[in-house]
Amino acid sequence: MDSTTLELRLPTTKLEQLRQDLADFQQCKHVSKKQLQSLAGKLNWASSVVRGGRVFLRRIIDSITKLKHDWHKMRLCGGILHDSHWWYNFMSTFNGKFFLLNTDPVTSVYTDACKTGAGGVFGTDRFYVNWKEDFPLAQTLHINEQISICIGFGGPALG
Template sequence: MSLAKDLNLPIKHAKTVLPSTCVEVHGIMIDTKSMIAKLPQNKVQALRSLLNMYRKQKKVTLRELQSLLGHLNFACRVIKPGRCFLRRLYDKTMGINSKHHYIKLNNDCRADIQLWHEFIHDYNGCTLLTGDRFISNQTMNLFTDSAGSKGFGIVYSNEWTFGCFPLQIQQLHINILELYPIALAVVKEALQLAPHLNKCPAAIPNTNK
């Protein structure tokens, strides 16, 4: 600080932070001691209010949808998996210029909003910082895919499995159905996958964007 003063460099004291293990970076609190990224509670509360407002609506204006997407997109800085639940909402804004134009929200869009609502309702704003300490599915030779109307498939090394979804989950969101073969593969191949999963978490992508 004294050096900046000697060099006549302007300092914005409101944004000046002394050395600390917890600092705010672009609106996100980063705690390097606890290794967490924290979404400010005012952002969480705003999300809860917006999602509660829109989760049952069948029509919204372009301005309203863009406002909701802006809040959700900011939340995805901390909630990384959330982006796959924004794609269909963003698609609804394409080709529309008037801020007051009403957009019809179909069942899929409302399902995405409802999923966000259920998650945010109990979310404390904190996410563990894991960095790049993930092992890829290519390293494990594990690949999965799901189709809501057909079923799922699993390929692990030189083995393969396929099947239909149980009746009690067939109507769930495709993003949830994508998790079923992954969980089944981990259970089925537990002994073979254990050496990989004991070292670090696994990153298994799905094809649903």
């Protein structure tokens, strides 16, 4: 945490290692309890900087409890696979920094998104994003990633 620049930051070397670990994980068909524990620990650490990251960590953690011993394996599919894909896709563009722009707590921000765009309201301020015109690369992303782009990672300013 850098209190001068008001940013949370992941060290570059650890960020690159996490990206590589996620790429390796994507190639697995079966994973052991030990592999899941290792990945969950690293993603939990990264979640301190990645807003909303814990949402995509819960199913991985839950799957760990289903395996009795460290060497027991499970097929990589379903929710765990989707969550690991989210992390992999997000980490491929994440620069390891999160800016603390406002130290005042936000009490209510309302957002919604669909295939064509997204919008949000905070108090009397509002924004709208057309994916095709404003963020063409975001058109194919999961809706949670699209909302993150708008409200947390450099989306249009409210107003």
